[in-house]
Amino acid sequence: MNNFRFYNPCEIYFGKEQEKNAGKLCAKYGHKVLMVYGKNSIKKNGVYDTVISSFKEENIEFIELNGVKPNPEMDLVYKGIEICKNENIDFVLAVGGGSVIDCAKAIATGALYDGDAWDFYLRKRKPEKALPVGTILTVVGAGSEMSNSNVITKGNLKRDFDNEIIIPKFSILNPELTYTVSPFQTACGSFDAISHLLERYFTPTESTDVTDRMIEGLVQTLMIYTPLAMKHPDCYEYRAQIMWAATLAQNGLMNTGRDGDWACHKIEHELSGEFDIAHGLGLAMIYPSWLIYVAKENMPRFRQFGRRILGVDVMEEDDKTIECIVDAFVDFEKKIGLDYNISSLEMDDEKCKELAIRTCWNSDTKGKFRKLTSDDIYRILKNAKTFE
Amino acid sequence: MNNFRFYNPCEIYFGKEQEKNAGKLCAKYGHKVLMVYGKNSIKKNGVYDTVISSFKEENIEFIELNGVKPNPEMDLVYKGIEICKNENIDFVLAVGGGSVIDCAKAIATGALYDGDAWDFYLRKRKPEKALPVGTILTVVGAGSEMSNSNVITKGNLKRDFDNEIIIPKFSILNPELTYTVSPFQTACGSFDAISHLLERYFTPTESTDVTDRMIEGLVQTLMIYTPLAMKHPDCYEYRAQIMWAATLAQNGLMNTGRDGDWACHKIEHELSGEFDIAHGLGLAMIYPSWLIYVAKENMPRFRQFGRRILGVDVMEEDDKTIECIVDAFVDFEKKIGLDYNISSLEMDDEKCKELAIRTCWNSDTKGKFRKLTSDDIYRILKNAKTFE
Known part of the structure; x- marks a missing residue:
């Protein structure tokens, strides 16, 4: 067995209706949230409304960034970074599967970096800080909701980096939200x-x-x-x-x-x-x-x-x-x-x-x-x- | 499956020679340590010297409390609490097995409580804060090194409580330190x-x-x-x-x-x-x-x-x-x-x-x-x- 260090401070809320806690959990870290998601499926299954209500209860301001696709692309990450910088975002909430969460992690690190965030993926720079990230998982598999890793695509290059600073602060796992996954x-x-x-x-x-x-x-x-x-x-x-x-x-x-x-x-x-x-x-x-x-x-x-x-x-x-x-x-x-x-x-x-x-x-x-x-x-x- | 919350922020350092990090890890939380241990076995196997050296490197002051026995007793806990209060201890390091760690956790909660710390075990009061605790494990089994629980004996009563505030900040697990366990x-x-x-x-x-x-x-x-x-x-x-x-x-x-x-x-x-x-x-x-x-x-x-x-x-x-x-x-x-x-x-x-x-x-x-x-x-x- 190799020597190792293990540390994973992500708070897991697992089970029915846990997404109702979203606002309260975000409020522990900030009051201006960038909410990242994919398509409109979160509006159909009611998660969107639940989260927005929970934001209102905690007086949380939020900006939406949607349109994340599978194999999420750097272009959207850049857009998210710009929003964070211009709007003084202090928390990034991902509502979706691995692609959405990875995109949120990329935005959260890029938001506190002056150079090109793609540097991290090309191993030119190591990220040193990130905005806090939380997740509401709606597609199972990638495991990004409790991991230190993320994968982003630029052109035909798909690249990743691992870093403890992008472990989500909390993740909400409600199996019901995955019923509609094909x-x-x-x-x-x-x-x-x-x-x-x-x-x-x-x-x-x-x-x-x-x-x-x-x-x-x-x-x-x-x-x-x-x-x-x-x-x-x-x-x-x-x-x-x-x-x-x-x-x-x-x-x-x-x-x-x-x-x-x-x-x-x-x-x-x-x-x-x-x-x-x-x-x-x-x-x-x-x-x-x-x-x-x-x-x-x-x-x-x-x-x-x-x-x-x-x-x-x-x-x-x-x-x-x-x-x-x-x-x-x-x-x-x-x-x-x-x-x-x-x-x-x-x-x-x-x-x-x-x-x-x-x-x-x-x-x-x-x-x-x-x-x-x-x-x-x-x-x-x-x-x-x-x-x- | 029941709904659940899972959160365990304990940092694990596992493997050979990890006890050398003790001073550095303690220094993240405080500079006046109460070091709790049992008998002199930690002096025989060299852990004691290693820890003391690591303290010196980080300019950490420390006070020792030894003599913890299996089924650790409230009397020793009271003694530890008194030391913490009188000496402004800001970190409790347990070096030993479950009994030593449990004793350290009991001291850490009692140190920040004005009443009788036995109240927690009789369910009269719920502890709300505790000094940070770290551990160096030398006897395997109780699992207290990464848990939220502790068990203390008073007279012929053995009582416990669980609380997230007593999860150790870090635990050092070196299997070599257990070679001498019978x-x-x-x-x-x-x-x-x-x-x-x-x-x-x-x-x-x-x-x-x-x-x-x-x-x-x-x-x-x-x-x-x-x-x-x-x-x-x-x-x-x-x-x-x-x-x-x-x-x-x-x-x-x-x-x-x-x-x-x-x-x-x-x-x-x-x-x-x-x-x-x-x-x-x-x-x-x-x-x-x-x-x-x-x-x-x-x-x-x-x-x-x-x-x-x-x-x-x-x-x-x-x-x-x-x-x-x-x-x-x-x-x-x-x-x-x-x-x-x-x-x-x-x-x-x-x-x-x-x-x-x-x-x-x-x-x-x-x-x-x-x-x-x-x-x-x-x-x-x-x-x-x-x-x-």
Whole structure:
């Protein structure tokens, strides 16, 4: 186990009607709020009205910034930063899913920085302060509601940074607010959360059993309740299991004492930066190919993944075992309708090469379970193209 | 799943040599520290010297309060409170196990209260503020290093309170500092941690699978690594698994979305308040009898406990199933040497009755999985007396 520091002061309000507390919670930090959201869905399901009423009760002034799209773009972040600076905003409230929250985090850091906020994503500067951020979660998966990370797209570049200062002060998690999320988006969100867990599960660190076992429990929860929630979208309890599991997947706890891998995420960022597909879908396209490519780095761990998470406990030789385990994983992808072939993106050989090289934009290799060169990544994308 | 709020801002520094940071961490909160510890063991293993050096580097003044014993007593708490008040202490650092940390928390709340600090334990008053507390953990089990709770003894009364204001600001967890903990104390500590998890596992709340699975992972971790650490006391990795699992058992996360039971803890407090035995041992004496008494409240949950945690997956009828599962649990107690019979305490029938009544000192029943009257508790103690 590695030495580690763990600190996550985000206050979670989980359950029915918790969004009524929004105004009271914001008022602990400020009285002029930038409220960031996506489309008008929050007006349809009543969250918008609830939040606005709660603002009024606390005499909170607010300005709205809407129109955040999946794979949120830097242009909107710049717009938000300008509002914050001109209007003396003192709190940023995100109402939405990971894209909205990431956008809010980007705005909150940029608002207290004099240069170009894209510097943070290009690793030119490290952010030192941020406006406080709060969230009301309406789409599950990214885990941004309790995490120190955010991802923003500029042109075809999708870039991220991690920093403790962007951990939300509070997050409101009401499973009811996710009833209207479509089956496909539900699947994509859960797959994203599962991948957050697997990125950590496939670690080069030894002696990590205590976190291994928690990760296994969370992945199993997501694998069991995601198809159920897709079938019964307004079942509170199914949505609740998924919501809390996805938040815990990304709050830092599942990373304690170990290095994560994160190659698949980095590859996928290039994929969805280029093709503007759902992040969870992109991950589902890449994962089986990646699993096959890296399994032999640590067969005991790979067998543990098969045995403890997927229930595939075979005594076959390595190649056959890998096949059985990856088959079971793909079966799950099929079950939630994410067994798309990457070739549906009309990605030719040149594009595979280009994305592989772009993945390694700031280092020679990506991933820690197995360190992948751009040539390895090219092969993974190539194999993903033909994978069935 | 119940609505819940989760908030735990304790900063964890886990791993080798982390105690060197003690001075720097204390200095964030104050410059006059009360350092609370137990016996001289922290002088033998070098922690004492390391901490004192780190204080000097930060120009921290300190006063020592030592002599904390297992089942820490109010008398010493009063002494600590007096020192804090007279010497203008602004930070309390606990170096030790749960007893030392609980004592430090009690001092920290009492120091900012004008009345008798025992009021908090008798539910006469709710503490509203406390000096900041930090910890360096040297005995694993109680989980006080990241919890909102503490337990203090006055006479033969062992009482507790929970409050967010006593969550430590930071806790330093170095598994190396636990190498010298004896096999018996290691077993008692782990059993305490396991019981913290089982108190939550046996819940009346429905649809709690996500936390169920994390609890299962932590209990399994403790059941696997405790006998190994008893056999190889200076194995870093075994100690590390236990240390982190026991901390997570009690930091509030395993309680999210559910009610816990806590009857066994309440009964045990009366037992160790009376007989001054190790808390973990007292729990091990009570648990099998309690399990048998309450199992039928929810047989699917009891079967899940057997199947997922103990690997006992039988299709027998209820009584036989309960017997198989409790047998497997007692086998684990035997493996770690905690299969003492409660009759070794020379507890007669009258004493069973007295402790049962005393357990229900502030309410008619205890426990939530099954609500137990003092008559039920009498029977559990009586059965525990004869249990083999």
